Amino acid sequence: MNWDGAVFTGAKLAALHGDSLLVYRRDNKPDIPFPGLIDLPGGGREGDESPAECALRELHEEFGIRVAAERLHYARAYQLSWYRPMPSWFLAVRLTDADIAAIRFGDEGSDWQLMTVTGFIGHGSAVSHLQDRTADYLGATTDRIAGQWAIGYHNTVSKNPGKA
Numbered sequence: 001m002n003w004d005g006a007v008f009t010g011a012k013l014a015a016l017h018g019d020s021l022l023v024y025r026r027d028n029k030p031d032i033p034f035p036g037l038i039d040l041p042g043g044g045r046e047g048d049e050s051p052a053e054c055a056l057r058e059l060h061e062e063f064g065i066r067v068a069a070e071r072l073h074y075a076r077a078y079q080l081s082w083y084r085p086m087p088s089w090f091l092a093v094r095l096t097d098a099d100i101a102a103i104r105f106g107d108e109g110s111d112w113q114l115m116t117v118t119g120f121i122g123h124g125s126a127v128s129h130l131q132d133r134t135a136d137y138l139g140a141t142t143d144r145i146a147g148q149w150a151i152g153y154h155n156t157v158s159k160n161p162g163k164a
Helices: 051-063 097-101 117-122 128-141
Strands: 010-017 020-025 042-044 072-081 084-094 111-116 156-158
Touching: 010 051, 010 097, 010 128, 020 117, 042 051, 051 072, 051 084, 072 128, 084 128, 111 117, 117 128
Parallel strands: 010 084
Antiparallel strands: 010 020, 010 042, 020 111, 072 084, 111 156
16 A cells, blocks of 8 residues: 555545445434445544554444455545545455454444445445545456456345344
């Protein structure tokens, strides 16, 4: 990962399993950003952690799974907006069957799912800038992993049925 030590606000993670992406529905509270929307693992930076440390800590806090930083295969900084001068990071990792089996959903959000990548990108209730970043990631990696992305709009598998 090419991080130069610059200050950043946080990191989000595309955690892929086959042609699916690990997502969760945010709590529907008016005092949080993006209430009720479908989101990716990740969050704000703590202390002096790197983007990889930030994303992987959040993955553990939100889903109970630990993944080695060496498994990250994509990282890119994004400028949030003109009024927030610090960037945020978007990273990607491939999850194994054992990682999925080890998920213990935390207390943030109402439900988690494995959703097709194309389903997430096209979903009307997902965090829009993360849809764009996921599409950027696909464009950057499609040549290397051609054929691994199945087309399946809104094909989701609930892992916490009845709670959403």
